[in-house]
Amino acid sequence: MNEKVKVNSFGKKDKFLRITGTTIQFKNKQIQREEITEIIYDVHIIVFYRFSVGRRYYIGLRTPTQQLDLVFKSFFGLSLDYFTELCNRITEEIWEKTTDKIWAENKKLLLAGKAVHVGNCQISKKGMVLTKQQKHIGWENLHYEVLHDRLVINHSADSSIWTNLYFENTWNIDILIALLDWITKDNGLAEMP
Known part of the structure; x- marks a missing residue:
């Protein structure tokens, strides 16, 4: 992927986006793919005084030293198909x-006896x-459920x-869900030392 994109319904295709096998570059910021440690993806409604006026698409990537935010906004349904298709292509890449x-990497940490945050x-x-409450839930008592948001x-x-x-x-929430599935449904706990 190597093209100029627009970031909102009223903008021009003038922001550079390049995704290669080793780097991701958006606008004037570039990160190395192998250094990415956290990821987030969200689409939510933009509200103005209780009325839906558009959608905000957000893809975030973090390394230990940098953060790259890809934010696109569609207003009043304008360019909705463009941004949906663009975000689909980015996530596929x-x-x-x-x-x-x-x-x-997180599974390897768990198998080494370390904790994952x-x-x-x-x-x-x-x-x-649960670090805010400082409460512990043993695996036998853990219940989790994925809802729409x-x-x-x-x-x-x-x-x-x-x-x-x-x-x-919540960064890496999809990773957490996959780890919980591995531990509770695929007997990953038996693999831990």
Whole structure:
């Protein structure tokens, strides 16, 4: 992918976007793909005084030292198809390889006996710690559910222990969901030392 794109319904195609096997460049910022450690993707409604006026598409990529934000806005349905198609092409180029790499790195940390942090959660062989509440949920008591806008995590025996992680502002939430599935559904806990 190597083209000029527009970033909102009223703009021109004058922002440079290039995605290669090694780098991602948007506007005047460039990051190395192998350095990406966090990813986020969200589409949400733009509201003005209780009325929907458009959509905001957000793809974020982080390395230990940089952050690259790809933000596109469609207003009043103008260029809606353009931005939907553009974001689909971008995610096809970067999503699977990037999330697979981040997932493998986090799985490796867990297998080495270390903890993985996502949002206000920390997971390890012992279970999950909700860091804001400083509450622990053992794997046998963990219940999680993916809803349309968030991941709900709670303790199956203690209703006072819970949290919501929202897709729009939680980096690596898809990685966390995949790790939870691996641990709870694919018996990943048995692989941990």
